[in-house]
Amino acid sequence: xxxxxxxxxxxxxxxxxxxxxxxxxxxxxxxxxxxxxxxxxxxxxxxxxxxxxxxxxxxxxxxxxxxxxxxxxxxxxxxxxxxxxxxxxxxxxxxxxxxxxxxxxxxxxxxx
Amino acid sequence: xxxxxxxxxxxxxxxxxxxxxxxxxxxxxxxxxxxxxxxxxxxxxxxxxxxxxxxxxxxxxxxxxxxxxxxxxxxxxxxxxxxxxxxxxxxxxxxxxxxxxxxxxxxxxxxx
Numbered sequence: 001x002x003x004x005x006x007x008x009x010x011x012x013x014x015x016x017x018x019x020x021x022x023x024x025x026x027x028x029x030x031x032x033x034x035x036x037x038x039x040x041x042x043x044x045x046x047x048x049x050x051x052x053x054x055x056x057x058x059x060x061x062x063x064x065x066x067x068x069x070x071x072x073x074x075x076x077x078x079x080x081x082x083x084x085x086x087x088x089x090x091x092x093x094x095x096x097x098x099x100x101x102x103x104x105x106x107x108x109x110x111x112x
Numbered sequence: 113x114x115x116x117x118x119x120x121x122x123x124x125x126x127x128x129x130x131x132x133x134x135x136x137x138x139x140x141x142x143x144x145x146x147x148x149x150x151x152x153x154x155x156x157x158x159x160x161x162x163x164x165x166x167x168x169x170x171x172x173x174x175x176x177x178x179x180x181x182x183x184x185x186x187x188x189x190x191x192x193x194x195x196x197x198x199x200x201x202x203x204x205x206x207x208x209x210x211x212x213x214x215x216x217x218x219x220x221x222x223x224x
Contacts, residue, residue, distance in 0.1 A: 008152075034212045040161040043202055044155075088155070090212070097162070097169070098143045098206050100213060104154035 001026050004091050006103035014111055019076040020109055021106050023089030026070070033072045034100065036088040044088055048074060079110045115139070118203050125223050130155035131190040133219050135203030143206040143215065144186035146170075146178065148199040155202065161186055193223045 005024045013019045021035075032051055036044035049074065050056045050063040051063055062075040072091075086107045090100040116213040119134035137144065145160040147170075156168030166176050175197060179187045186205075190197055200220050204213035 043218045044213075045215070046212040049211050097155060098199075099145070101157075101158060102147075102155040104152065 002103075003027060003093060003101050004084075004089055004103040006089050006106045008104060009107040010109050011106055012109045013079050014080060015081060017079050019079045019083065019108055019110070021074040021076075021087050021089075021108065022071060023073065023103055024071045025089075025091045027091070027093045028070060029094030030075075030091045032092040033063070034090040035063060035074045036102075037079075037088060038086045038088060038105065040085075076108075079108075081110050081112060084108060084110050107111055116216035117201055118213050118219050120199075122215065122218050123219055123221045125193050125221065127194060127223060129193045131193050131221065133188040133190075133201055133203075133221070134182050135186045135188070135216055137205040137214070139205060139207065139214065140183065140186065141205035141207045141214075144180065144184070145204045145206070146176075146188045147202045147204065148172070149202055149221055150199050150217075158188065180200065195223050197221065198223045
């Protein structure tokens with residue numbers, strides 16, 4: 001079982017819709033969770049982080065964490081074509097210190 | 113604005129060459145990391161460093177070494193480049209207790 005799993009996609013949503021990206025992780029002791037956005041040919045950029053169960057909102061983005069079920073999700077409201085990118089989920093594993101373990105990413109396509 | 117600079121955007125090297133990839137950060141971060149990113153495999157950790165002159169192996173250290181003589185600079189060395197080291201190499205840094213990584217722009221290395 002991979003430590004961090006994401007559906008590779010592509011996930012296609014129409015402009016203005018809500019995009020829902022999901023990530024599951026295997027280490028029950030994981031404490032910190034991050035979402036990165038990566039445009040084609042570019043490096044990842046941090047868009048959200050979450051440490052506690054529940055929801056965290058930042059503009060059009062909402063991160064949701066459920067430690068009991070070991071999943072973290074990212075919702076993007078009012079999706080725009082500029083949101084088309086690969087979204088990487090990253091987790092700090094127990095005993096991993098400051099190292100992040102990444103999923104392979106979900107490609108999101110927002111269609112006009 | 114925080115910055116992580118990788119010396120080369122694109123690099124082409126021959127099999128057997130010794131290759132140096134340089135990474136410099138201007139944020140006084142303690143932690144620095146080298147990842148490689150390949151399609152379908154995501155980001156995989158090669159080496160990381162928690163402080164000057166300290167280094168630890170990541171998940172795929174074979175064929176690589178690193179050097180951190182100054183806090184701001186973390187170098188990745190391919191001792192004898194091989195074609196299976198053709199990849200995108202990403203450097204990142206993080207402050208102690210910081211929120212996620214800041215990535216450099218990446219170096220796309222091709223070994224021929």
